[in-house]
Amino acid sequence: MTDRAAKKKAVHARLMSLEESELAAAIAHYEAYMADSHLSDRETHDNDDMAIARENADLAHAFEAPVQTHHGKIDAIENTDWSLSDTVGPGAVVSFGGRNFVVCVSTQRFEVDGETYMGISTQSPIYQAMAGLKEGETFTHNGKDVEIESVL
Template sequence: MNKSAVKETMLALSESELEHAREHYEQFLASARLDRSEPIETDERAQAETASELAEAFEQPVHDYETKIDRLRAIDFGPKSEVGEGAIVNVGGRHFVIAVSTASFEHDGVEMIGISTQAPIYKAMEGKEAGEDCTFNGRKLEIEKVV
């Protein structure tokens, strides 16, 4: 499995999510601007202050995606023999990419999902090798493959 290509797929997915978040943020800012060519009413000023606070909430996902992309670029996707950052792990027929959380995606006909090292299932698998078992949500799972 070409892990560099998997990383590039994850980067493209995250960059697309970042662009989507930026578009939402910019649309919100455009709709929240006051028309300075007319007198500003008190209630308009209050609405503008509320909009400013909401803008911060729209801005946070932009920062989160930027951080995720930076983190993803820094991860070593070299060969792995145990579950750790940069590994692709097959458990119960599912493929987890240990890096950053992503929506599920397909690579070379295989459905994968990115998970972070903060994910509860990662904590259950951490440090395990292929053939070993882990327990997650009361279920025993076998680590089928680690690359």
Template sequence: MAESQTPDADTKRRVVDALTERVREELAAAQASVEAEQAASELDPEDVVRADDQSQADDAGDLKPLFERSASRQQEILDAIEAIDFSETDVARPGAVIGFDGDRYVLGVVSDAFEVDGITYEGIAPDAPVAAAVDGLRAGDSFTVGTRTVRLEFVS
């Protein structure tokens, strides 16, 4: 990837907006799952309750903590994204968009792959080994990933 393909400020803003929207959608879905599991676990005391109904309600209640943890994790990710400085930078740090090996990444955030303008980006968690390896580097600098040496193609 040539350095001329470095994301400009507008592209970077779209990347951050898409990332934030994706996490908000995942949070909303997780919260909806919590509410659905809560509703499924509550039986109407006015109704006749069969053993099978009680068993299904118990199962739904058992799943609720799992969905609550998922919602909590999504909220933590959203809070982290909202706390990061995504301003333009020429140094790899949380909030930078970087490129290496022909791929693009957002530093300091947990995220699966997502697309903006037909280009795929992924998040690199702040505690990931790659995040530590690139911290403070500039475009053109090299770093080691596993046993390979990789060149940082751009930093935005």
């Protein structure tokens, strides 16, 4: 395996790990609030107990959207072609302006082998500006010309 392929494989693995962690956290929040929303059949409950249970049910449902979002991101990561590429497209790792981006889904910043990366979606304006370009080509973003330093 080449250094480029190993680097891309490591970035892909970290991206998937990041989203799996985010999904697990969202599920844990959802389940915790759902558990707290159920009243026991063996106890008598006052209005405060019922209000707290209802509030916890509402909070649990608020965490349902992030669960679905992270499921969708994992689906996108799993269904993206991660082979080496010399063109900016889904699954590409792109560097410009001293920063590294992974084209697939939007993420927070993450580290791989001492380098910082951030996921961007194919709907993002910056991706739209550079889609289909190759290393050394330029695109305009926020009124500035930007040169693509590398594409994996």
